[in-house]
Amino acid sequence: MRNLEMNLTVNGRKVSKLAKPHARLIDFLRDELNLTGTKEGCGAGECGTCSVFLDGRLVKSCLLPAAKANGSEIETVESLAKAGRLSALQKGFYETGASQCGYCIPGMVMAATATLRENPNAGLEEIKERLGGNICRCTGYSKIFEAVEIARDSLNCSLQNPVDEGFFSSGSFIGTSVRRMDAPSKVSGRLKYAGDMIYPDMLHMQVLRSQHAHARITSIDTSEAERIPGVACVITAEDVPGKDGFGVFVHDQPVMARGVVRYVGEAVAAVAAEDIDTAKSALERIAVAYEPLPAVFNPQEAMQAGAPVIHDYAPDNIVKHIPVRKGDTKREFSRADLIVEETFRTQPVEHAYLEPEAGIANVDYDDVVTVISPSQNITHHRHMLAKIIDKPINKVRFIMSPVGGGFGGKEDMIYQGMLALAAMKSDRPVRLVYTREESIVSTAKRHPATIQYRMALNSTGKVTAAEFRMVSDGGAYGMSTEGVMRKAAILSCGPYDIPNVKVDTIGVYTNNTPSGAFRTFGAMQAQFATESMLDIAAGRLGLDPFEIRRRNMMREGSLTHTRQKLGTVSIDRVLDAAERSSHWEYGAPTVRGPTRKDLGTDGNRLPCTLGARIRRGDQFKSGASRSKVRGRGMAASWYGIARTATIDRAGAWVELDDGGTAKVVTGVTEIGEGILTLLAQIAADELGVRPQDVTIGDNDTARSPEAAHAGATRQTYMIGNSVALACREARSRLDAEIADHWNVPVEIVEAFNGEIWAKGTNFKTTMEDAVDIAKRRGIVPVGSGTFTAKGTGLDPVDGSGSPWQAYVYGCQVAEVEVDLVTGEVQVLGIWAAHDVGRAINPRGIEGQIEGGVVQGLGQALMEHYKQVEGRTSTSGFAKYILPTSLDVPKINSTIIEDRDPLSPLGAKGIGEPSLVPTAPAIINGIYDAVGIRITSLPATPEKVLEALIERRDPESRMHLAIAAE
């Protein structure tokens, strides 16, 4: 091998180093120069997290052999902020909240920088085109577009409206769009994710994965691999000292395959070596003998008698069956005016967080096995790993590294066990970084579902009964299937007061890639079906879709499907808001698209016809509208806050610290949604300090109280309230001292924004001084808080129970354009109204809505994790199609605040609910435009065109496109 002598300029400095002949530029920058702002999201040029300038041209450094950069000038994201001062674009991203998890952001900032360098006056459509090579999974792109436009205008000195956080006028930090605390480190590429971290003497891990969907392992011989120079250890299931098994509800998955492999991609063995290439070559020397077993890939078949059994404990292959029964559906169907019957199918969907799994484990000086990883649930992972490695729980420590997107996909302890075992066996730190392909093939997907639905209605549009049966492929391991089935069952028939329901959700083992937690946890699949059914019913009855929902909606005092008596219900306000903001034209869903008058308002984006930079303005619009038809659809939704059908809890500690600052310690899990900033706002308000004075730590099981996982839309509710309670305790300690010091009643002591005073007196001082006074009096103002949400379990027979104490409601309207030639659907506008309880940070909420909408759009139109006999054909981002900046609509959000009466803050949540109504709103919109009912997702161009042809003219199908043109 002949190494390259690299001589180049990187960020203005001369660099001379050797590189391997096959090194890519990204390898050189990250491994040789430690410039880790350049991320590897996919390794195949499909995501843009690795964008850098090469002689002033923006390129994807994962596609560039390093040799090509020899003699060149490279600029990475680290070069943009000069001496810590953010560039205009970085500032734009910071001010608009354009970064969430932050993993795509360095690349996105680079692409935006290239955009404005190429054309300082780029319009919105051109901006979208030039960002088209960079995928973002969190933000829905909207805030990113806004950031670029703001930066453009500020650079051109024509900025009209600077982004205002707004708290100076309101007297509270809650309810104002305080900027994200973590944004500067994200927009500048400074933040280190697990895959960017380096430990001295660190080993690199590679994993051997099963190529069989179902096989017995008859032997594993690692001896040859272990003899390779540079290999520190090889681990298999044999190395597990304790009780092997992890999972969210049932611990059915071994750290590495134990005797049997159950899906393609399952870990069988792992190697830790001095470098990745050595570890890779060792994998080839591990001899595994397999004896193939009969496999099953279809959940319906898996439930048949005689099907191959995946896990001995479940001979019927059923992971979980959740029944919900209320009233007598049979009777109602026999006397219904209208019965609607349909079967719906949803596809498996990949989380596609831009940060592939990564982690580092080591055994520390106190013999504590420590795993640093972007885990969404360090609390539960610690419990499970302690059992697996047979250690006391305080000898196992999980630290959450910054999470580059999770969406539920990082709840499963899929690789942390291997890291821990290798660190224990080698006595050295071990790092593992997944490739994109590895991430796709081995981690959980959104449960695909087949939903058979029957709905009985009377002539006024009242739903009198519903029968709902959902069968879901859980794949090879249980993961979150039980919980997903439970949430799907509880929310199944939507926020509608239906007296008689019969619901069954069944999760089934197969030899497919496991299904697991994914934003909405089963609610999306179920409510896609329900909202489609209501659209069909409204069409048949001649009712406006808002109207049919109003006639059925839950109200205060209504009984849910699980017979929980509801307190406050906001769906009426949510429906009103979506209807009003979209200027919805009243009428039944009877293919009104071609004639309706509410289309084309400025709540829409311009239809995307590529070439904004080459077309003349006047040609732009006309080219887009030829042979394309628009329509509108709507859908409503509901969701429960915090863990389902159980007690949920979270804790926090707070200290009012020297200098009038504050420390908040809680095991919160920031996965990009902005919870840290929210907690800072809450703490600032409660303590009377400023958000920037608050330090939030420490996502570390050894240092912070349990706050548990990022999921179930629980963090604002659970952790926000526990932080508020802890702050109140700390403040009461401080206030008591100050009141005594001033000799005033404690009730009149108030504080805000770093100042504390006694109301109606002249006593006033800084928080810095107040803390000092308390400490001189011998008191450290600390507090702790714990918050409980009281859900009750469901009855195993009839499903009755009160799973949540707080519910939220949502409604979205979608305007779509269907191309009659290609079958493409473009979503132009979304009007989203969501109840969040109380808006802590409105801009953050918009970001959650926009991100949820675009994930929903991806599922509605393009995303599909495909498998043939358990083997995926969508192993990378070239085949697994994600929405890009060109595919997203304009998103118009309305926030409804229906405060939760059962918690101190009154806030509920938005993380997951925002995704639920998007797909049915789009699908209903397609029906409105062209009269085809898509019941199976995604609505790809092929599927849409096929249905169009069937509908229009079964005889002369071939003429459709021509006539349209």
Added chain:
Amino acid sequence: MLYCEKYEMPESLECALELLAHAPEGSRLIAGGTDLLPWAREGRAGDVALPMLVDITRVSELDGFEPEGEKIRLGANLVFQKFLEEKSLGNSLPCMPFCAVWFADDQIREQATLVGNLVNASPAADGTSAMLALNGIVETARLDGGKVFRRQVSVDEFVMGPGRTALNSDEIVTGVLCDDLQGYGGAFEKVGHRRSLAISTVCAACLVKPSEDGRTFDDVRLAMAGIGPTPVRLIRSEMFLKGNEISARAIASASEMTAGLVKSRTRKEYRSHVVKGFIGRAIANALENLGIRLPEMEREDRAYA
């Protein structure tokens, strides 16, 4: 990952040909590399170890473009982004800016060469369909006894099937010679599964030249990719339209002349529909890019505007 023992960056064609002639078995040429690197990934070829990569992007005589009589020569190192940046290229090859803007994304277009697109011979290659419409002629060079021998082969004959070309293992493509069609209207239509970073399910390149009075077609070029093993010219539709009146009716008739055109093994029916629709759409857009609008189409526009 793509591994190699040696990475060579010759600076002259002779040097590149020399390296190629003596390269160990399995060595490969690399230009932009935007197809080669993703190919060596899990799910496709997996890890690939090659003895040598010969990178031709520093061979300066393969750079740029130059007019040659009524034709224009595009060097093998010309990247797609140039069709969006060089006004003169857009004027001479009116379909190319639209083709380029649909190709991958801005960043990949900075690396990916048009010639690389031809040599990869993907059935869905955006650039190949455009080159067919422009009567592209591929120019190659090889070394024999220390002398450079060159030959020309039409794009039509060059691309033989999925991943197969008429290029010999000792040859390097030096460029492509295509018609200079200044004054034509150009268009490029494409459908994939999204609008950026999209692989064509079907794409269409179109060039039209109206008569001086604007009533008839003087020339029409149509080529499509994604509909069979290789991109194809739509000769029957072209012949029908040449000399015919510029009207929605004539275009509709031309759209009907597609029997047997789609030879794909999958999604055949879908592709057939799109092909018909794209003929009309591409011609209309090509005309529109010359400022000519069909009256029938304006009516339609108003209905959906």
